Structures are given as structure tokens and as C-alpha cells.
Amino acid sequence: MEDVAEPLEKLDQDQSQQGQDKEEQRSLSRSQDTKQKVIRQGISGLFHKLNIFSTRKPCSQYIRNGGRVLENFSGDLKIFTANEMKEITKDYSEDCPSVTVHEAAHDIFTEGVDINIRMAHKNILCLVGCCLEVDGPMLVYYFVDNSSLKDILHVSKQELPLDLRLDIAIGSAEGLRQIHLYTPRTLCHGDIKTDNILLTEMLTPKLSCFGLLKEQHFSTTVVGSIGYTDPISLITGFLTQKSDLYSFGVVLLEIITRKRSIYGENCSLVLEFSKVYETERRGKSMFDKEIATEENMIWLEQIGKLATECLKEDVGHRPDMTDIAERLMIIRRDRETKGEGEANWPS
Structure with a gap:
């Protein structure tokens, strides 16, 4: 699978130029060999760097999928825009293998996200964020590079x-x-x-x-x-x-x-x-x-x-x-x- 650091660096530059507020510019530490995986209800991909919350004009899917609720979570949760997800996954190309994810009602989904981001343990895959500007919410997890x-x-x-x-x-x-x-x-x-x-x-x-x-x-x-x-x-x-x-x-x-x-x-x-x-x-x-x-x-x-x-x-x-x-x-x-x-x- 090809490296996708370049498009993500472009995303970070664009976001910085838009003058996001300090709270939204908090980021997870980055290392050269750290990889992370994007899990959608059907989509996966790789990315290298995450920011916590980015400014956007909320769309109807964002609100319906619980965006306003998730914004208030105290944990480190990144909410990706639909455009960010397309860049990260190379427009959901075949390089990003499909993963089946449980379909949840929106109220159950936000509760589940809240629980998962608080479940910090070295033997549990870390939930990093999600994308809500789609019909079915996308889930973002750290990438584990040695299969199952x-x-x-x-x-x-x-x-x-x-x-x-x-x-x-x-x-x-x-x-x-x-x-x-x-x-x-x-x-x-x-x-x-x-x-x-x-x-x-x-x-x-x-x-x-x-x-x-x-x-x-x-x-x-x-x-x-x-x-x-x-x-x-x-x-x-x-x-x-x-x-x-x-x-x-x-x-x-x-x-x-x-x-x-x-x-x-x-x-x-x-x-x-x-x-x-x-x-x-x-x-x-x-x-x-x-x-x-x-x-x-x-x-x-x-x-x-x-x-x-x-x-x-x-x-x-x-x-x-x-x-x-x-x-x-x-x-x-x-x-x-x-x-x-x-x-x-x-x-």
C-alpha cells in the first residue's frame, strides 16, 4: 500500500492557512514510522497525522449523525470532513480494503464512540475519530501493520x-x-x-x-x-x-x-x-x-x-x-x- 503522507501534509497546510482556533489545532504526536488506519462502514485507508476537530459549515448528515454531540466529548476525537476522507483514502481506491462495521442507530453510535475513545489500553485498538458528513458514519482507527x-x-x-x-x-x-x-x-x-x-x-x-x-x-x-x-x-x-x-x-x-x-x-x-x-x-x-x-x-x-x-x-x-x-x-x-x-x- 502506497504512502499517503503527502496529501495529508497538504491538508494540514490548508487547515493552518484557514486560521483554525488553538483548541482545534491540537494534534497527536507524529513519528516517521507511525501508521494509522481509517475504518469506514465498508472503507479502510492510511494516514499519518491527526488534528482534533476542524472548523466546517455543518451539513445535514453531520448533524443527523451526532456531530453536535460528539463536539462536546472531552476525549481526543478527530472529526474528519468528507473531503479529508477522500484525500486520505485516495477517493476510496482499491488500495484501501473493505472492512465490515456494525450499523448502529445514531443515538447508539454516539454512545458507542464515547465509550470507545475512553477505552485506553495497550491491547485495545484505539479509536481516533470519525467522519459524519456521509450517510453512514465512518470510524477511524490506528493502523496495525502485521495483519491478524x-x-x-x-x-x-x-x-x-x-x-x-x-x-x-x-x-x-x-x-x-x-x-x-x-x-x-x-x-x-x-x-x-x-x-x-x-x-x-x-x-x-x-x-x-x-x-x-x-x-x-x-x-x-x-x-x-x-x-x-x-x-x-x-x-x-x-x-x-x-x-x-x-x-x-x-x-x-x-x-x-x-x-x-x-x-x-x-x-x-x-x-x-x-x-x-x-x-x-x-x-x-x-x-x-x-x-x-x-x-x-x-x-x-x-x-x-x-x-x-x-x-x-x-x-x-x-x-x-x-x-x-x-x-x-x-x-x-x-x-x-x-x-x-x-x-x-x-x-
């Missing part, structure tokens, strides 16, 4: 030692825990899957929340991804934090087996692993051979056990994300200090 966990696990041939996989699992769990602990509302992600766990150049995981974070709620239509959606949510219509736990359990299985959630001829990873676990009382035959060494086996079994707890049919018996994150960190710490032996699980 799905690509690393299932597309690339990259070697992935157990320690690296554990670090990715821990970071992902920490990000999801941050979402679940958010107050004053009870939030859930609603679409945890390897596609939505992006990886930086250093393979640090960042949860993407392109659909905007949601409060726990009832819906007649539960939207999710095949292989990841909690079957209890499909039955009851309730999307909860325990639904996220189920999806995270599937992700853990993918990390230790390097199999897709649905693989082969419509094989379900959850069902196949459950069958093996029930008959053999262990998951050894399902583990990725690259990491299924004798010295790793105790740790792999512990991760597999965590996954099965997340996948329990009785949602009341599923752990919470704080418990999962802590137990994953215990495995990591025990590997560093003991090398072999049983993990020290909390009672």
Missing part, C-alpha cells in the same frame, strides 16, 4: 513457539478484561475471533472493536461469526460477557491447535476437541505438532483446560476474564521460573 491472529495462525508459515502464543493469549485476555471491567456500564465485545485480534510488528495483540462496544442486551437476532458464537446466546437471545468467554475459549483452542474454528469438511474445532477431551481426558492428539513437545505438554493441557471451561454449556460455570487472564499469566510465569512441572493455580 487469524493470518498468523492459519495463513502464514511463521514459526510460533509456545511462549509467543501465550503472550498473544495473555494480551488478548487483558484487553477483553479491560472491556468487561469498564464502569459504569456492563460491556461486552460481541465478536471475539482471531480475525478481530490484530497484531503489531512486535506481535502485540490489539482487540479491534469495529462494531463499537456493546452493553449486555437481549436481541431477537444475535449477530456473530460461525464457529465463535455462543450457542446459548443463539437460544436465549442474550449477548453477555459470558458470550465473550465462549468466543475466547474458541480462540484459545485455535492458538494451541493451529486449526480454524471450522476446518476440514465442516469440522467444528469445539466439537472435535470436546470429543477428544471426553474420551482421552486430554487434548494431546489435537495440539499443534510444532509445540506439542514433552516439555510443553503440561502447559498445553492447562491451556486446553481453560478453553473447555470457557466453553461450558452452563454459563454460570464459565470463569470470568479476570480469572482467565490471571491463570494464563501463572502458566507464563511458571514456565519462566520452573520450566517443567504443574502450574500453581489459584484455589
Whole structure:
């Protein structure tokens, strides 16, 4: 993808000449290798530098999409004009791959933006801004330049030692825990899957929340991804934090087996692993051979056990994300200090 710094520098120059007020000229720090990504409801692109709020004559879409409300947010939120978006994305050229984003009602959209810009965590993709001068609001996120966990696990041939996989699992769990602990509302992600766990150049995981974070709620239509959606949510219509736990359990299985959630001829990873676990009382035959060494086996079994707890049919018996994150960190710490032996699980 070609560099787009030049058109953005032109934008910055034009805006400076228009004599914007000091408050609107606040900017995020810029570094040579920092890239950022524009996510639209269907559009992506790259940009390098952001300013906070720019002056404009508001159009009808801007007002209808909540522009007046978003202007009053205390967080650092950039509202892009339609012309800025065209320049940044090269008029939405094919160089900017499409991304599907949840369609939200305008009041829900502004609430979701408010929550997302306050959700500051190293393992959550940062929402930077939006464009409202369009029929459907565009969302702007920092660009993560090393694809997704799905690509690393299932597309690339990259070697992935157990320690690296554990670090990715821990970071992902920490990000999801941050979402679940958010107050004053009870939030859930609603679409945890390897596609939505992006990886930086250093393979640090960042949860993407392109659909905007949601409060726990009832819906007649539960939207999710095949292989990841909690079957209890499909039955009851309730999307909860325990639904996220189920999806995270599937992700853990993918990390230790390097199999897709649905693989082969419509094989379900959850069902196949459950069958093996029930008959053999262990998951050894399902583990990725690259990491299924004798010295790793105790740790792999512990991760597999965590996954099965997340996948329990009785949602009341599923752990919470704080418990999962802590137990994953215990495995990591025990590997560093003991090398072999049983993990020290909390009672």
C-alpha cells in the first residue's frame, strides 16, 4: 500500500492557512514510522497525522449523525470532513480494503464512540475519530501493520513457539478484561475471533472493536461469526460477557491447535476437541505438532483446560476474564521460573 503522507501534509497546510482556533489545532504526536488506519462502514485507508476537530459549515448528515454531540466529548476525537476522507483514502481506491462495521442507530453510535475513545489500553485498538458528513458514519482507527491472529495462525508459515502464543493469549485476555471491567456500564465485545485480534510488528495483540462496544442486551437476532458464537446466546437471545468467554475459549483452542474454528469438511474445532477431551481426558492428539513437545505438554493441557471451561454449556460455570487472564499469566510465569512441572493455580 502506497504512502499517503503527502496529501495529508497538504491538508494540514490548508487547515493552518484557514486560521483554525488553538483548541482545534491540537494534534497527536507524529513519528516517521507511525501508521494509522481509517475504518469506514465498508472503507479502510492510511494516514499519518491527526488534528482534533476542524472548523466546517455543518451539513445535514453531520448533524443527523451526532456531530453536535460528539463536539462536546472531552476525549481526543478527530472529526474528519468528507473531503479529508477522500484525500486520505485516495477517493476510496482499491488500495484501501473493505472492512465490515456494525450499523448502529445514531443515538447508539454516539454512545458507542464515547465509550470507545475512553477505552485506553495497550491491547485495545484505539479509536481516533470519525467522519459524519456521509450517510453512514465512518470510524477511524490506528493502523496495525502485521495483519491478524487469524493470518498468523492459519495463513502464514511463521514459526510460533509456545511462549509467543501465550503472550498473544495473555494480551488478548487483558484487553477483553479491560472491556468487561469498564464502569459504569456492563460491556461486552460481541465478536471475539482471531480475525478481530490484530497484531503489531512486535506481535502485540490489539482487540479491534469495529462494531463499537456493546452493553449486555437481549436481541431477537444475535449477530456473530460461525464457529465463535455462543450457542446459548443463539437460544436465549442474550449477548453477555459470558458470550465473550465462549468466543475466547474458541480462540484459545485455535492458538494451541493451529486449526480454524471450522476446518476440514465442516469440522467444528469445539466439537472435535470436546470429543477428544471426553474420551482421552486430554487434548494431546489435537495440539499443534510444532509445540506439542514433552516439555510443553503440561502447559498445553492447562491451556486446553481453560478453553473447555470457557466453553461450558452452563454459563454460570464459565470463569470470568479476570480469572482467565490471571491463570494464563501463572502458566507464563511458571514456565519462566520452573520450566517443567504443574502450574500453581489459584484455589
